[in-house]
Amino acid sequence: MRCLPLFLSTIFIFSLVANSQAQPFADLVLRGGKIVTVDPANPQGEALAVAGDRILAVGTDQEISKFINPQTTILELDGRLATPGFIEGHGHFIGTGQSKMMLDLSTAESWDDVAEQVQTAVAVAPPGEWIIGRGWHQEKWNVKPERLYDGYPTHDKISAISPNNPVLLTHASGHMCFANDFAMREASISGNTEAPAGGEILKDENGTPIGIFRETAQTLLSGAYASSTAKQSDKDRDRLAERAVELAVKECLENGITSFQDAGTSFANIAMLKEMAEQGKIDVRLWIMVRDHLALMEDNLARTKISRHADNFFTVGGIKLSLDGALGPHGAWLLLPYEDLPSSEGLNTAPLETAQTLAALAIKHGYQFCVHAIGDRANREVLDIFEASFEKNPSIMPRRWRIEHAQHLHPDDIPRFGQLGVIASMQGIHCTSDAVFVLQRLGLRRSEEGAYVWQKLMQSGAVVTNGTDVPVENINPLASFYATVTRKLKDGTEFFPDQKMSRAEALKSYTLDCAYAAFEEDIKGSLEAGKLADITVLSKDIMTCPENEIQDTKIDYTIVGGKVAYDRMKPKSKPASK
Ligand SMILES: [Zn+2]
Numbered sequence: 276m277r278c279l280p281l282f283l284s285t286i287f288i289f290s291l292v293a294n295s296q297a298q299p300f301a302d303l304v305l306r307g308g309k310i311v312t313v314d315p316a317n318p319q320g321e322a323l324a325v326a327g328d329r330i331l332a333v334g335t336d337q338e339i340s341k342f343i344n345p346q347t348t349i350l351e352l353d354g355r356l357a358t359p360g361f362i363e364g365h366g367h368f369i370g371t372g373q374s375k376m377m378l379d380l381s382t383a384e385s386w387d388d389v390a391e392q393v394q395t396a397v398a399v400a401p402p403g404e405w406i407i408g409r410g411w412h413q414e415k416w417n418v419k420p421e422r423l424y425d426g427y428p429t430h431d432k433i434s435a436i437s438p439n440n441p442v443l444l445t446h447a448s449g450h451m452c453f454a455n456d457f458a459m460r461e462a463s464i465s466g467n468t469e470a471p472a473g474g475e476i477l478k479d480e481n482g483t484p485i486g487i488f489r490e491t492a493q494t495l496l497s498g499a500y501a502s503s504t505a506k507q508s509d510k511d512r513d514r515l516a517e518r519a520v521e522l523a524v525k526e527c528l529e530n531g532i533t534s535f536q537d538a539g540t541s542f543a544n545i546a547m548l549k550e551m552a553e554q555g556k557i558d559v560r561l562w563i564m565v566r567d568h569l570a571l572m573e574d575n576l577a578r579t580k581i582s583r584h585a586d587n588f589f590t591v592g593g594i595k596l597s598l599d600g601a602l603g604p605h606g607a608w609l610l611l612p613y614e615d616l617p618s619s620e621g622l623n624t625a626p627l628e629t630a631q632t633l634a635a636l637a638i639k640h641g642y643q644f645c646v647h648a649i650g651d652r653a654n655r656e657v658l659d660i661f662e663a664s665f666e667k668n669p670s671i672m673p674r675r676w677r678i679e680h681a682q683h684l685h686p687d688d689i690p691r692f693g694q695l696g697v698i699a700s701m702q703g704i705h706c707t708s709d710a711v712f713v714l715q716r717l718g719l720r721r722s723e724e725g726a727y728v729w730q731k732l733m734q735s736g737a738v739v740t741n742g743t744d745v746p747v748e749n750i751n752p753l754a755s756f757y758a759t760v761t762r763k764l765k766d767g768t769e770f771f772p773d774q775k776m777s778r779a780e781a782l783k784s785y786t787l788d789c790a791y792a793a794f795e796e797d798i799k800g801s802l803e804a805g806k807l808a809d810i811t812v813l814s815k816d817i818m819t820c821p822e823n824e825i826q827d828t829k830i831d832y833t834i835v836g837g838k839v840a841y842d843r844m845k846p847k848s849k850p851a852s853k
Pocket residue numbers: 365366367538744
């Protein structure tokens with residue numbers, strides 16, 4: 276410094292002074308509310324400043340006022356709560372949009388309700404056009420249909436209503452579907468048709484298919500539907516796919532979701548989503564698991580892996596596999612038979628060798644391996660495969676591999692989540708919507724010891740995430756948050772309440788823990804300086820309000836990367852869903 280010519284050192288000193296006085300100004304300030312940050316170092320504030328797509332500071336109104344200049348947009352919270360943007364920890368992004376383009380049967384209270392919706396659709400559909408629906412659940416009906424087989428409705432009523440249109444209605448769980456006579460003929464299904472491995476075609480006492488297809492047997496119908504859509508022009512297909520994405524984005528933003536972890540998309544659809552993200556058409560940050568044919572994996576995994584692309588809106592980081600089905604349709608793979616179906620231990624829907632092959636590919640290409648396992652047997656098999664993979668490759672721990680759902684666990688396996696650093700990727704809302712049949716399916720001991728054991732898992736040191744498995748359940752994070760902190764059913768009974776989370780734990784499970792489960796906790800999941808300004812503003816303080824008000828809470832603003840992407844008072848006018 277001593278050698279520096281005088282004029283240069285003067286400039287240097289001047290610039291130092293100028294810099295120390297340069298106050299970074301905020302593009303956006305939220306103030307006059309309660310900011311719950313999920314940052315233990317600075318848990319709460321009144322105001323928050325944003326510059327560009329990042330958080331500048333969280334503090335008191337007074338502290339944040341210094342970042343305001345005439346160009347700053349001010350959002351008055353008026354006492355409302357702002358939290359880190361919710362992260363949907365396990366959903367199906369394109370499926371979310373597609374579910375808005377088909378019959379929504381989730382509120383049907385009887386098979387007659389379902390039939391009525393089909394009838395309305397038939398009235399306007401040209402002959403031969405497929406009628407698609409989703410969301411029916413026989414356990415949620417007040418009135419049982421006249422004809423039931425094994426507890427499931429038969430096709431005759433809907434075949435009569437829709438003689439000229441194939442009808443395909445997917446169960447709420449996604450693990451079973453219903454088809455009418457026309458659809459079964461389109462799929463060339465008869466009494467002689469054998470179900471593929473890991474699936475079942477329900478047949479009556481005469482060996483005639485009743486219209487119900489479980490697990491992999493659904494592919495017989497989805498294949499027939501796909502070959503009908505294959506006749507569409509490329510342009511029509513692209514238009515429908517883009518429409519589904521647009522509707523999924525809208526659904527996320529209206530529900531305060533700023534990031535979405537997609538539980539399984541094909542290479543082709545990943546390419547489409549990537550292009551749309553690059554064009555700025557997806558205002559929600561995606562983290563995607565690849566799900567595709569095993570034969571395609573080796574060649575495509577390396578070139579598909581991508582991280583924090585398109586301004587942190589697009590990451591492909593996981594490989595997805597489903598090892599069993601769901602509990603509702605007796606598809607969860609159990610160690611011991613079902614209490615209410617003693618002939619069955621559920622279904623193993625993919626060979627264990629496939630899981631081992633994918634585990635090796637995940638290690639080779641640097642992916643997280645994310646395996647759907649619901650029953651205690653499926654969970655044990657996955658933990659065994661994970662453990663063996665980690666032992667073989669000790670240098671690349673931790674991998675943060677995930678078990679998707681992890682719903683029913685044998686007590687011996689619970690501590691293994693913490694020991695192995697395996698993420699329990701769970702959905703609060705599944706607990707209370709499935710609770711009506713869990714005891715029936717599993718009996719008291721298995722339910723008490725291992726059903727949705729959030730506290731036991733967290734005490735084992737495991738990270739437990741949250742979400743909805745949308746479109747299996749509605750994406751609404753407040754319904755899942757409510758289920759997580761109450762475990763309360765519609766009739767008011769609580770399902771093993773000792774396992775519920777505190778509100779702080781539940782918020783963390785929906786934000787920072789989800790970020791952790793995707794190696795993203797350095798950029799999102801809490802409100803702290805330097806992180807992405809992804810924020811949700813709520814109409815009520817869900818951290819302190821009476822329990823029954825949680826579900827009435829509205830999303831007032833969804834802010835993604837510092838931009839108000841949803842404002843309840845000024846919803847963006849997007850075309851109504853078809
Ligand atoms: Zn799922």
